[in-house]
Amino acid sequence: xxxxxxxxxxxRFRANxxxxxxxxxxxxxxxxxxxxHGQPLTHVAADGTPLPSTNSEAAYVLWLVERLGxxxxxxxxxxxxxxGWLLAVMAHLAGPEGAVTGIEIIPSLADQxxxxxxxxxxxxxxxxxxxxxxxxxxGAPFDRVIITAATWxxxxxxxxxxAEGGKLLVPLRLPRDEGCEVTLLRxxxxxxxxxxSFPGFFVPLVxxxxxxxxxxxxxxxxxxxxxxDAEPSLSYPFWxxxxxxxxxxxxSPAFRRHLAMTEPGFTIFEPAxxxxxxxxxxxxxxxxxGKAGSAAIMRAGxxxxxxxxxxxxxxxxxxxxxxxxxMPGPTAYKLQVIPTEATVSNETAALTEVxxxxxxxxxxxxxxxxWCNLLERTSx
Numbered sequence: 001x002x003x004x005x006x007x008x009x010x011x012r013f014r015a016n017x018x019x020x021x022x023x024x025x026x027x028x029x030x031x032x033x034x035x036x037h038g039q040p041l042t043h044v045a046a047d048g049t050p051l052p053s054t055n056s057e058a059a060y061v062l063w064l065v066e067r068l069g070x071x072x073x074x075x076x077x078x079x080x081x082x083x084g085w086l087l088a089v090m091a092h093l094a095g096p097e098g099a100v101t102g103i104e105i106i107p108s109l110a111d112q113x114x115x116x117x118x119x120x121x122x123x124x125x126x127x128x129x130x131x132x133x134x135x136x137x138x139g140a141p142f143d144r145v146i147i148t149a150a151t152w153x154x155x156x157x158x159x160x161x162x163a164e165g166g167k168l169l170v171p172l173r174l175p176r177d178e179g180c181e182v183t184l185l186r187x188x189x190x191x192x193x194x195x196x197s198f199p200g201f202f203v204p205l206v207x208x209x210x211x212x213x214x215x216x217x218x219x220x221x222x223x224x225x226x227x228x229d230a231e232p233s234l235s236y237p238f239w240x241x242x243x244x245x246x247x248x249x250x251x252s253p254a255f256r257r258h259l260a261m262t263e264p265g266f267t268i269f270e271p272a273x274x275x276x277x278x279x280x281x282x283x284x285x286x287x288x289x290g291k292a293g294s295a296a297i298m299r300a301g302x303x304x305x306x307x308x309x310x311x312x313x314x315x316x317x318x319x320x321x322x323x324x325x326x327m328p329g330p331t332a333y334k335l336q337v338i339p340t341e342a343t344v345s346n347e348t349a350a351l352t353e354v355x356x357x358x359x360x361x362x363x364x365x366x367x368x369x370x371w372c373n374l375l376e377r378t379s380x
Contacts, residue, residue: 009085012044080149084113091125133207149205153356162187177260191338228307238303254329333362
C-alpha cells in the first residue's frame with residue numbers, strides 16, 4: 001500500500017454508488033479518510049455522470065491479488081483496469097523484470113490511469129484503450145489474468161490469453177440473478193478448471209457477448225397485469241435458518257443460487273420502495289409462471305404465493321431436490337469452462353450452460369444425495 005497509494009489513483013468519486021460526489025484533487029486532506037475507509041469508490045466523469053467502474057475496497061483487492069498469486073518476472077493482464085490502482089499494485093509485485101498490461105474500454109479512465117501510473121514511476125505497466133471482448137490483445141499468453149468486472153461469457157479469444165498452467169481470476173455472473181462468483185480458473189489443454197470460488201459483487205463487464213438478462217418484477221404491478229388477486233393466496237413460515245426476523249436465513253443464499261441455476265422461471269422480486277445499493281442482497285426471490293398466473297416468493301422467513309399454486313409447487317420441488325443433494329452451495333459444484341465449439345465428455349455433469357463462445361459445465365460429487373440411502377436402510 002505504501003509503494004502504491006490508493007489515493008494517487010482516485011479523483012472524482014462517490015463512496016459506494018449512492019454517496020455524495022467528492023473531488024479528491026480539490027480537497028485532498030479532508031477526503032483521505034473517505035478514500036481509505038473500507039468501501040468501494042465509484043468513479044465519476046468530469047460532468048458528474050457516474051462511470052460503470054469502481055475502485056474496489058482496498059483490503060478486498062489485495063486479497064484477490066494474493067489469491068491470484070502474482071510473482072516476480074510474471075507477465076500479467078488486467079481486463080477492466082479502471083483507475084489503474086490494481087495495475088500499480090501488480091506491477092510492484094511483478095518487479096522490473098515482469099510486466100503488466102491493463103485493458104480499459106472507457107477512454108477517460110484509460111487516459112487518467114496512464115498519467116497516474118507514469119507519475120508514480122511504474123514503467124513496467126501499460127494501459128490500452130480497447131474492448132477486450134472483441135479486439136486482439138498483444139503480449140499473450142500471460143501467466144496471470146484478472147478480470148475486474150462481472151463477466152457473463154468468456155469470448156473465444158480469452159482461452160488464448162492465459163498460458164497453459166496459468167491462472168485467470170474472474171467474477172462470473174450468475175444466471176438470471178444479481179451478483180457473481182469470483183472464481184480462480186487454471187488453464188488446461190481443453191479450457192479452464194476452477195480451483196476456488198467465492199460470492200461477490202462487481203460492475204458488469206462492458207463489451208460484446210456480455211448481455212445477460214435478469215428478471216426483476218414488482219409483485220404489486222405484476223398481479224395487476226396478470227389480472228389476479230393482489231393479496232397472497234398462501235403464506236407459510238419458511239425460515240431458512242434466519243438469525244433475525246428482517247433478514248434472509250443463512251441457508252437462503254445457497255438455495256437462491258441453486259434455484260437461479262436450475263429454474264428458468266427464477267425471478268427477483270423488487271420492493272415497492274427502492275433499497276440502497278448496499279442492501280441489494282436482501283432482495284426477495286422466487287419463481288414466476290406467467291402462463292399459469294402464478295408466483296412464489298421467498299421473503300424474510302416466509303414462503304408467499306400469488307395466484308395459482310403452480311410456481312409454489314415447482315419451488316418446493318426444487319427445494320426438495322436441493323435438500324436431497326445435501327444443500328450444496330456454490331463451492332460444492334466443480335466448474336469447467338470450455339470453448340463452445342469443443343466436445344468434452346463429462347458423465348458427472350449436473351448442469352451444462354452455453355454462454356456464447358464458452359460452455360460452463362458444473363458437476364457435483366458422485367456421492368451427493370447418497371445419504372438418503374441411510375434413511376432407507378434405517379427404516380427397513
